[in-house]
Amino acid sequence: MGDLCVGPFVRAIRPDGVAIWTEWSHACEVTLTVTEADQNAGQEPSSLVTHVRTVLVGGRYYALSQLTGLQPATWYTYQVAASEQQKEPEPAVAETTIQCFRTLDLPDAQNTLRLAYGSCRKLSGIEPDALSAFGSWLTASVEQRESVWPHILLLIGDQIYADDFTGRRKQKRFHNQPDPEAEPVATQSFEDFALMYQEAWTDQGVRQVFAVLPTYMIFDDHEISNGWNTSSMWRANALQHGFERALVDGLVAYWVYQGWGNIGMNAPDEHDLLTIMQQAARDDQDVLEDLRACIRKVIYQEQALKWHYTIPTMPPLFVADVRSDRPAILDGRDPANVAPRIMSMEQMEELRAWMKEHAEVTTLLVSSVPAILPSLISFAEYIMGMRPLHGNAVGSLQRFGHMLAGMQQKVALRMSFDHWPVFGATWRELVKLFATRTRDIIILSGDVHFSYAIQARRTLFPSRRRPTIYQLVASPFKNELEQRDKRLISGTAWMKRAIYGGLYTSILPMRQEKSTKRVPHDMLFQNVVALVTLSPQTHKKGQYAIRQVYLGVKNGKSEEVGSTDIHT
Structure with a gap:
């Protein structure tokens, strides 16, 4: 029987669905059972169930259990369990951990x-x-x-x-x-x-x-x-x-x-x-x-x-x-000739x-990384990201712009400038x-x-x-x-x-x-x-x-x- 190593983690959420991520010690079938949390008193709890096989990556076993058909803005409780070779699934998490989520x-x-x-x-x-x-x-x-x-x-x-x-x-x-x-x-x-x-x-x-x-x-x-x-x-x-x-x-x-x-x-x-x-x-x-x-x-x-x-x-x-x-830049171009981009x-x-x-x-x-930093820091990064002569200058101005860009890059690296303003x-x-x-x-x-x-x-x-x-x-x-x-x-x-x-x-x-x-x-x-x-x-x-x-x-x-x- 697979033991739960990491998780369960509530991941992607929608108004009508959820994904639960888990990591297991062995290959197994993972059962996710989801039950509406706030049902009327005396009403028989209704649950939705889904089963997935673990995925093997580098000798480790992972599962992403996905369930749709849920109601929006609704609280649910859930359980994850593992089973092998048609055995009954057993609960995988101690009762001390609260397991619930709310749909969007x-x-x-x-x-x-x-x-x-x-x-x-x-x-x-x-x-x-x-x-x-x-x-x-x-x-x-x-x-x-x-x-x-x-x-x-x-x-x-x-x-x-x-x-x-x-x-x-x-x-x-x-x-x-x-x-x-x-x-x-x-x-x-x-x-x-x-x-x-x-x-x-x-x-x-x-x-x-x-x-x-x-x-x-x-x-x-x-x-x-x-x-x-x-x-x-x-x-x-x-x-x-x-x-x-x-x-x-x-x-x-x-x-x-x-x-x-x-x-x-x-x-x-x-x-x-x-x-x-x-x-x-x-x-x-x-x-x-x-x-x-x-x-x-x-x-x-x-x-x-x-x-x-x-x-x-x-x-x-x-x-x-x-x-x-x-x-x-993987082709040997000079970085001083390339406009810096953060994306x-x-x-x-x-x-x-x-x-x-x-x-x-x-x-x-x-x-x-922030787009806007405290004023003086952000201003300094912006100055190091400016390329006023990039793509426009020729001759000696182009050479000066190239030299200036190289200096700006060195200062930016030295000062760990790594945020939006420095990527002009x-x-x-x-x-x-x-x-x-x-x-x-x-x-x-x-x-x-x-x-x-x-x-x-x-x-x-x-x-x-x-x-x-x-x-x-x-x-x-x-x-x-x-x-x-x-x-x-x-x-x-x-x-x-x-x-x-x-x-x-x-x-x-x-x-x-x-x-x-x-x-x-x-x-x-x-x-x-x-x-x-x-x-x-x-x-x-x-x-x-x-x-x-x-x-x-x-x-x-x-x-x-x-x-x-x-x-x-």
């Missing part, structure tokens, strides 16, 4: 949407674990789940730290210029990455969070290595120094543990990796090499593979890939079309896209190891008829900003407003818990989970009032440590 509202319901989000969870640190503590917060508030629990959880980067192989061995970090003498990260295999996910996700508090909240994920750099794809030459340098296997196996592991659950309810023919998983469930063959072959083609730019996706919430949500989709033109075009489709409503954009081409496209909007854009990000909220407009003069970008940031779950960086960021906090790159930005007030006093610098430097509540404005169709609350850890428990209210 119908898009036209015009109800409040609650989100939880955050990023950056490094197990080796001694800091309190905000995501684990959040599990106890959910358990304590289970009776009020309809009014206080978030409808979905967004994990937006650095769910593992692949360059911090805790408990087994330390890997040397691969930066933009790999050290040929260093222990090669290519020794990291799929099994190495899988062990890291298993270690990260078997914590009881985290397991409880994933067992009840529909969870969507996207990678940032530490899923592969610190600084992954920071520059357009990163991939070429990595491949030249023997890092292919780490890149390939890291992305295979990301797919199995994170990406599959994001889009698992889509039709298999919509994604090459879904097709491979569907075939694997039928023939019981290990598909590690098939997944590797597909992703290897992506690494060498022989094939495109989408990691970005949308979620059918209201307001609607687009989860962008701003890490792996950065164009890489491909193809993904930007999809984002543009999606924004147009939802032109009459506030939209949510998830970007693992896509920054201009984002600002141009914003200029076409009549409704607000809310961007949710992590990465930077401190938390804040900033607004940006196209004009100095606020107007009800002009939309606003609200950049909300929550980071980390469990990590710590180095004191040097903390002093640097705090030292620049005096600059609350800035004008650059077509935007006027200003930091938003953050209030202390149960107080009108502001948090110092309007920034939090501690481990948090952020809760965002979006309430539809009855007098402004398509607009939402926004409240963000940060839950920190005090005496091992989740407690409010700061909040920001935005009235649009």
Whole structure:
């Protein structure tokens, strides 16, 4: 009988369906039983049941159980069980873990949407674990789940730290210029990455969070290595120094543990990796090499593979890939001659079309790295991303522009500038896209190891008829900003407003818990989970009032440590 190793995790959610992800010790048939939670007294409980075979990847067994035919905005309890050779299935999870989920509202319901989000969870640190503590917060508030629990959880980067192989061995970090003498990260295999996910996700508090909240994920750099794809030459340098296997196996592991659950309810023919998983469930063959072959083609730019996706919430949500989709130079071109981009033109075009489709409503954009940072930092990144002579100059001006671009790139790498403003081409496209909007854009990000909220407009003069970008940031779950960086960021906090790159930005007030006093610098430097509540404005169709609350850890428990209210 297969034992449950990791999970169960509630993953993709719809008004009429759900996907539950699990990892098992042996091959088995997984039975998912779902029962409506709030049936009338005396009514015989009716359940829906589905069965799937495990999928074999690298000697490990996984299942993504999908069930449709559910009612919207409804609470369900569920059980997962495993059986072999026609034996009766046995429950796989201890009764101490609450297992339930709520389906999404119908898009036209015009109800409040609650989100939880955050990023950056490094197990080796001694800091309190905000995501684990959040599990106890959910358990304590289970009776009020309809009014206080978030409808979905967004994990937006650095769910593992692949360059911090805790408990087994330390890997040397691969930066933009790999050290040929260093222990090669290519020794990291799929099994190495899988062990890291298993270690990260078997914590009881985290397991409880994933067992009840529909969870969507996207990678940032530490899923592969610190600084992954920071520059357009990163991939070429990595491949030249023997890092292919780490890149390939890291992305295979990301797919199995994170990406599959994001889009698992889509039709298999919509994604090459879904097709491979569907075939694997039928023939019981290990598909590690098939997944590797597909992703290897992506690494060498022989094939495109989408990691970005949308979620059918209201307001609607687009989860962008701003890490792996950065164009890489593999053909020897000089990077100083290439306009820096944080995502491909193809993904930007999809984002543009999606924004147009939802032109009459506030939209949510998830970007693992922030688009807008505190004023002085964001301005400095924007300056390093400018290419005023790119594509226009000739002769000596062209040579000067080439030299200037090379200097800008060196400074950006030295200062770890890795966010939207330093990628000039896509920054201009984002600002141009914003200029076409009549409704607000809310961007949710992590990465930077401190938390804040900033607004940006196209004009100095606020107007009800002009939309606003609200950049909300929550980071980390469990990590710590180095004191040097903390002093640097705090030292620049005096600059609350800035004008650059077509935007006027200003930091938003953050209030202390149960107080009108502001948090110092309007920034939090501690481990948090952020809760965002979006309430539809009855007098402004398509607009939402926004409240963000940060839950920190005090005496091992989740407690409010700061909040920001935005009235649009």
